[in-house]
Amino acid sequence: MTEVLDRLAGRVAIVGSGLAGLMTALTLAPQPVVLITRAGLGIETSSAWAQGGIAASLGADDNADLHLADTLTAGDGLCDTETAAAILKDAPAAIDALEGFGVRFDRSQDGTLKLGLEAAHCRRRIVHVEGDGSGGAIVRALIRAVRATPSIAVLEGVEVRRLLTTDGRVTGLLCAGRDSAAILSTSRVVLATGGLGGLYDATTNPAGNYGQGIMLAARAGAELADMEFVQFHPTALSSARHPLALISEAVRGEGAVLVNERGERFLADIPGAELAPRDVVARAIGAEIARGGRVFLDARGALGSGFTERFPTIAGFCREAGVDPERQPIPVRPAVHYHMGGVATDLDGRSTVERLWVVGEAAATGLHGANRLASNSLLEAVVMAMRAARDIGGTSAAVAVPVSARGLPVSANLSAVRPVVSRHLGLLRNGGAMLDAITTLLPLVEPNGASADPALVGLAIAVFALLRQESRGAHARTDFPAKLGLAERRKMTLDAILEAARTMASQYPAPRLLAKTA
Structure with missing residues (x-):
């Protein structure tokens, strides 16, 4: 695998092959990119399982302002209004771009788009492909386009285990293939790795998706945002x-x-x-x-x-x-079903780590706030992929920096983490249970064993959730059922999360007792 990665050195590296990753690669063409996916293209992605379609204000009785109002209401006071307005305004262009790559949306006999209605929308504005098979149909069309694009190299069956950085800038990826490990030297990386539903027993997401992009970015020093907001369908x-x-x-x-x-x-x-x-x-x-x-x-x-x-x-x-x-x-x-939090990014998909972009569900742009409006996720994936690609197009490959890694982290094992997250960070939460999660997960994070990476993501959810002493959107606490008047989005680095977790654990030496009585 080393020989293959050496030939691809210097290209923009896109990690993940769901809707966001595919759209980023296609929008960057003809600039050479390498698209890295743990499974086959589009396999093990939530995008391919999506049924509801894409929200876009395209009806004669609709407009972006109405769509924004519905988004802000669903977001329960935590949306970034400027970001939300910009993303929703780009919806028509996103639909046009998808059609340009071969997606065929469902239309009526007169040629107009069929528009569906979903919860908390005041208008019919959901566009579909093949009815309730929207995600799969869209992903299949984009995969055909990717396969037909010479500038896109595809590495299937390759898992990225770590981001490599030098002086706070991305310089490479530590990758594991089926039989070997190797380093891809690159100064521009896009994470499009999807959500974290696999941390829970009851999920509609691929079971292996535990928030890999969040973990990779956090270990590289990126800020995370809104980690407490996990949406249950x-x-x-x-x-x-x-x-x-x-x-x-x-x-x-x-x-x-x-x-x-x-x-x-x-x-x-x-x-x-x-x-x-x-x-x-x-x-x-x-x-x-x-x-x-x-x-x-x-x-x-x-x-x-x-x-x-x-x-x-x-x-x-x-x-x-x-x-x-x-x-x-x-x-x-x-x-x-969906995670509103993730790696904090701006409107161009830039994280707080230089030359690291994050798009799709792995990112926290501020569009969704405390509770995602139905079918805004696929829209965000397309819009932010296009925005990130345009931003990357204005950069050049940095001078190659020699990179090395101490060793390949072991493959993640969720068996010790999933029961803790499922029990203590679910639909209803309380302080004692969240402290129990923190004290159970923290020892799993620090030795860097097989549980470390998923435990890190679960720990971030727990710390953010314990710090939010209110109920808002998808975050509901039985010990703090009221909503505070002023809502603020929280952003933290991994170091800050670990420091907070250690402080919380030291102040509450018997969290299991608290969990039973809270």
């Missing part, structure tokens, strides 16, 4: 499948209702009902399940025999679980 299909299959919000957008085992519409009196913001719906469903009940999404009245035609992918998941959605209500439960 309200309606994952309740089954033995792992990861859980998603039942898109678009099903509720078409009129499906949520009922408990008694047939009661328990959300009927909540503003927005089934289309209230995700955090509201997820906690309401969680409360029903916590009392020993069950929750179902009933689409029989709204869609009936038309369910399979409208949502073929979801219908397949349901039938796999023994449920006929045309004739039976669908059992659902909340599951981790």
Whole structure:
């Protein structure tokens, strides 16, 4: 592998092959880049599993200001308004760019885009490809475009274990292949590694995605932001499948209702009902399940025999679980679906480490605030990939600096981390449980063993969450149920996170007792 990486030295390196990584590579063309992916192109990416589509204010009754208002409301006071406005304004250009790379959005007979409705949107503004198979269809189209672009070299089956830096600047990547390890010398890196749902037992994300980009950037000295905000999708299909299959919000957008085992519409009196913001719906469903009940999404009245035609992918998941959605209500439960936090970036995707850009779910731009508005994630991935590519296009490769690494970190193992994160950093949180998570995860981070990298990400969530002594958006604390009047986004480096964790652990020597009584 060393010989291969030597030939690719100096190219812009893009880590990750979901929507954000593919779009960054394509937008940079014809500038030579190398796209590095742990699996095959588009494999093990949340983008390829996305059902809901892309939010874009393209309707005759819609505009970017209305889209911004909905985004800010869902974000619960923590969105960066300037950033959000800029990203949402770029939505039409993002759709045009995707079509230019071969994506074919669903259109009506008159040629106009079909626009769907999802929770907390005041207008129909979700564009789809192949109905509820949007993510997969978009990723497949972009993969074809990448394969046809000579300037893009693809390294599949290669995992980046560390970013290498010299004097605070990126100088290379420490990579592990199937049989060997090697260093790629590069002065420009884009992380597009996706989210961290794999830290949780109940997730709709690829199980191996634990926040690798967050870990890589943090170990290189980058600031992290908004790490406490983990979004639970309200309606994952309740089954033995792992990861859980998603039942898109678009099903509720078409009129499906949520009922408990008694047939009661328990959300009927909540503003927005089934289309209230995700955090509201997820906690309401969680409360029903916590009392020993069950929750179902009933689409029989709204869609009936038309369910399979409208949502073929979801219908397949349901039938796999023994449920006929045309004739039976669908059992659902909340599951981790998206992370609003990540590596802090500006509007060009730049992190606080020189020559390190981060795009997609691994980044925290400030668009989503405390709670992501449905289908804004794919939009952000496309827009920020294009912005980062344009910014990178204005730079040149730095003079090569000799780089070395002390040794290849071992492959990550989530088995010791996942139970801790799932139990203590879930839909509802309290101080004692979060302290328990911190004191359990901190010893796993510091020896740099197989648990160290995922434990680092889990620890960051716990520290940020414990410091936020309020309930806001996706972060809900039973010991601090009220929302503070003024919200501030927190940004911290790994050193600051570790210092805070050690201080917290030293002040509370018996966190397990606190966790039981809090």
